[in-house]
Amino acid sequence: MRTPHRIAALAAAVIAPVAFVAPAAHADSTSTGTIETSDPQMNFLEPDPNTDQCVKAVDPGNQTAHYDTVAFVSKTNGPRRITVRSTLPTPVPFAIYAYRNSTCVAADYMPDDAAEASQGITDLDNIVFAKGDRVTIKFFALGPTGIPWRLDILQPGSANAVAVGKGKSYVKLPEQVSCGSKKATVQVAGKAKARKIKSIMFTAGGKKVAAVKGVRARQNIKLKGIPSSATSIKAVVKLKGGGKAKVTRAYSVCR
Structure with a gap:
């Protein structure tokens, strides 16, 4: 932004309905769309690009704009x-606002450094959400209109897909790994399912991380x-009657 006290004028920027690559409730989800002229409008107050506060403390500007929303309940x-x-070859700036349970908690409209500027990225870092929070x-x-966009929501250690395999009926893999405690x-x-289980072995990234026998229901x-x-x-999962049932779930790398 070149104008210090207001968001730069825009030509009725709008975003089309979101096409999810992965459910936004999971980590590392991606949404894509294209700016149109038929989406809702709202008057946005200028955020502070230095602190990512939702409203600049001194002399905030404002901008009425068409906008899109990605909403989910945090798991x-x-x-x-x-x-x-x-996603155009030439960078286009965006403004972004994050809400937790209907309250704005962070916003920005400027890249943080030269690398982000060269890619046209506007981001919000270290925005904390708790399980059950309604995130918007x-x-x-x-x-101008007609601009395709991409929104990424990244969280190390949490599941970015549902569990896959017959074993999911015997054991529920977690929504999240604690990156700090590993x-x-x-x-x-x-x-009904627990009584059929002889033993279970768990691996993560090819490493054995647990093995149990004689499990109880809901253990x-x-x-x-x-x-x-x-x-x-x-x-x-090894079954008492013979045979095995496997389940796998994908996670974002702890980094």
Whole structure:
């Protein structure tokens, strides 16, 4: 922004309905769309680009703009990085606002450094959401209509996909890995499934992180020593009647 006390004028920037690459409730989700002229409008107050506060403390400007919304209920605890940019070859600036339970908690409209500026990225770093928080991200382009965009929500250690495999009916893999402690908790299924289980072995990034026998219904199992480079957790369930059931879930790398 060249104008110090107001958001630069834009030509009715709008965003089309979001096409989710991954559910936004999970980490590392991506949404894409294109700026149109048919979406809702709102008057946005100028945020502070130095502190990412939602409203600049002194002489904030304002801008009425068409905008789009990505909303979800957080399934995990912890900080996120939220980025928005145009997918055009030439960078287009965006303004972005993050809301937690209907209250704005962070906003920005300027790249933080030369690298972000060269890619046209506007981001919000270390925005903490708790499990159960209703999260809303509103954003608009400081430019003409017809601009394609991409919004990324990044959180290290949390699941970015649902669990896959027959074993998911026997054990529930976690929504999140604690990057600090390198631990996670899984839960055994109810009585009908638990009585069929002989043993379960868990691996993360190829490393064994837990093994149990004689499980109980709804039993919590602690996984320890999860590698920071792990991108998945896998459970192999051995059944009393013979055979195995496997389940795998993908996670964002702890970094």
